[in-house]
Amino acid sequence: MARAGLTTERLVRAGAELADEVGFEQVTVSAVARRFDVKVASLYSHLKSSHDLKTRIALLALEEMADRAAEALAGRAGKDALIALANVYRDYAHEHPGRYAAAQLRLDPETAAASAGVRHAQMTRALLRGYDLSEPDQTHAVRLLGSVFHGYVSLELGGGFSHSAPDTQQTWSRTMDALDALLRNWPSPTP
Amino acid sequence: MARAGLTTERLVRAGAELADEVGFEQVTVSAVARRFDVKVASLYSHLKSSHDLKTRIALLALEEMADRAAEALAGRAGKDALIALANVYRDYAHEHPGRYAAAQLRLDPETAAASAGVRHAQMTRALLRGYDLSEPDQTHAVRLLGSVFHGYVSLELGGGFSHSAPDTQQTWSRTMDALDALLRNWPSPTP
DNA sequence: CGAGCTTGCCTAAATCCTTTAGGAACATGC
DNA sequence: GCATGTTCCTAAAGGATTTAGGCAAGCTCG
Numbered sequence: 452m453a454r455a456g457l458t459t460e461r462l463v464r465a466g467a468e469l470a471d472e473v474g475f476e477q478v479t480v481s482a483v484a485r486r487f488d489v490k491v492a493s494l495y496s497h498l499k500s501s502h503d504l505k506t507r508i509a510l511l512a513l514e515e516m517a518d519r520a521a522e523a524l525a526g527r528a529g530k531d532a533l534i535a536l537a538n539v540y541r542d543y544a545h546e547h548p549g550r551y552a553a554a555q556l557r558l559d560p561e562t563a564a565a566s567a568g569v570r571h572a573q574m575t576r577a578l579l580r581g582y583d584l585s586e587p588d589q590t591h592a593v594r595l596l597g598s599v600f601h602g603y604v605s606l607e608l609g610g611g612f613s614h615s616a617p618d619t620q621q622t623w624s625r626t627m628d629a630l631d632a633l634l635r636n637w638p639s640p641t642p
Numbered sequence: 643m644a645r646a647g648l649t650t651e652r653l654v655r656a657g658a659e660l661a662d663e664v665g666f667e668q669v670t671v672s673a674v675a676r677r678f679d680v681k682v683a684s685l686y687s688h689l690k691s692s693h694d695l696k697t698r699i700a701l702l703a704l705e706e707m708a709d710r711a712a713e714a715l716a717g718r719a720g721k722d723a724l725i726a727l728a729n730v731y732r733d734y735a736h737e738h739p740g741r742y743a744a745a746q747l748r749l750d751p752e753t754a755a756a757s758a759g760v761r762h763a764q765m766t767r768a769l770l771r772g773y774d775l776s777e778p779d780q781t782h783a784v785r786l787l788g789s790v791f792h793g794y795v796s797l798e799l800g801g802g803f804s805h806s807a808p809d810t811q812q813t814w815s816r817t818m819d820a821l822d823a824l825l826r827n828w829p830s831p832t833p
Numbered sequence: 834c835g836a837g838c839t840t841g842c843c844t845a846a847a848t849c850c851t852t853t854a855g856g857a858a859c860a861t862g863c
Numbered sequence: 864g865c866a867t868g869t870t871c872c873t874a875a876a877g878g879a880t881t882t883a884g885g886c887a888a889g890c891t892c893g
Contacts, residue, residue: 480880480881481878492880492881495881495882497882500880501879501880501881603884
C-alpha cells in the first residue's frame with residue numbers, strides 16, 4: 452500500500468485548513484485522518500494527542516499573524532503603523548476564522564512563552580514608540596491595544612455587532628481614530 | 643428507585659457550576675448526569691442535545707451579567723457608571739470563568755436576539771448618555787466599549803497578560819481613565 | 834544487490850460521549 | 864383504585880480518543 456507521506460507539519464496545516472472551513476471546534480484527529488484517507492491511529496505517531504494538534508494549530512496561527520504584523524509595521528510609524536497592525540489582525544481573522552479561533556486557545560505558560568505571542572507584544576511596544584508614553588503607561592497601552600484588537604475582532608467575527616447600521620467598517624475606522632487620539636493624549640491617573 | 647427531580651432549570655444550573663469548576667469545554671451531558679447520579683439518557687427529556695445545554699448555560703450567564711449590570715448602573719452616571727459597568731464584567735468573569743466562557747458561545751441570530759444580549763447593548767447606550775455623543779458615534783462607542791470590556795477580560799482570564807509588572811489591577815484602572823477621557827473627548831473623523 | 838533496520842501505516846481493542854427507542858416505576862386526577 | 868402521563872431506566876448504535884502490537888516499504892550498508 453502506497454504511503455501517504457504524513458508529517459506533523461502537513462497534519463497541522465491540514466488541521467488549520469479544516470478549521471477555516473468548518474470551524475475550530477470541529478477540528479478533530481479523526482477528521483484530519485479522513486482528509487488524508489488514512490486510519491486515525493496513524494496520526495498518533497506524529498501527534499501526541501488531540502490537544503497537541505489543536506495547540507500546534509494555535510501556534511501556527513500566532514506565527515502567521517506575527518509574520519504579517521512584522522511586514523505591515525516595516526517602514527511605518529504613528530497612526531499609520533497603528534492602522535496597519537490593527538488591520539493585520541482583523542484581516543487575518545476574516546481570512547482565517549478557524550485559525551484565529553485557534554489562536555485564542557489558552558496555552559500553558561511554557562508553551563505561551565515559547566510562542567510567537569511574545570513577538571506580538573514586542574511589536575505593539577514598537578508601535579508605541581511613535582507615541583510619547585513612558586513606563587508604566589506603555590505597558591498599560593500595550594494591554595489596552597491588545598484588548599481592543601482582540602475584543603473587536605472576536606465580537607465582529609462572532610456576530611456580536613448585529614448587521615445593522617452603521618456598518619462595521621466605519622466603526623473600525625472610527626475606532627482607529629479614537630485609539631490614535633487616545634495615545635497622543637494619554638490621560639494622567641485620576642486622584 | 644427514588645427520583646432525582648430533574649428539570650431543565652436544575653440541569654442548566656448544574657452545568658454552569660460544572661463549567662466554573664472544570665472549564666466550559668469540559669461541560670458535557672454525561673458529566674451533568676454523573677453529578678445527579680442519574681443515567682445519561684434521562685437528561686434527554688429535559689435537553690434537546692449537548693449543544694442545547696451549552697446554549698442554555700450561555701443564556702443564563704448573559705442574564706446574570708445583565709442583572710448585575712442593571713443594578714450597578716442604577717443611580718450612577720458618567721465615569722462612575724463606566725467603572726461600575728466595566729467592573730461587573732470583570733468581576734463576573736473572575737467569579738464565574740466557566741459561565742463567562744459560555745457567554746462567548748456563538749449563538750444563532752434568533753437565539754441571540756431573544757437573549758439578554760440586547761439588554762447589554764441597551765445599558766451601554768444608557769451609560770453613554772452621560773457623555774455627549776450623537777449618532778452614529780454613539781454606536782461606534784457602544785462597539786468600542788464592548789470590545790474593550792470583552793477583550794480585556796478575556797485576555798486577562800486567558801493569562802494573556804503575563805503575571806509581570808505592573809499588576810493588572812493598575813492597568814484596569816488606567817484603562818478606565820483612558821476610556822473616560824476618550825468618551826469626553828471623542829475625536830472627529832479624519833479626512 | 835540484498836540483509837537488516839527504521840519508520841509509517843495498519844488492525845484491534847478499550848473507553849468515553851452522544852443520541853434514539855422503547856419499557857417500567859412513579860405521581861396525579863377522576 | 865385505575866387510567867394517564869411523566870420521569871427515569873435499559874439497550875444499543877455511532878463516533879472520537881488513545882494505546883498496543885504487527886507487517887511491509889524504503890533506507891543504509893557491505
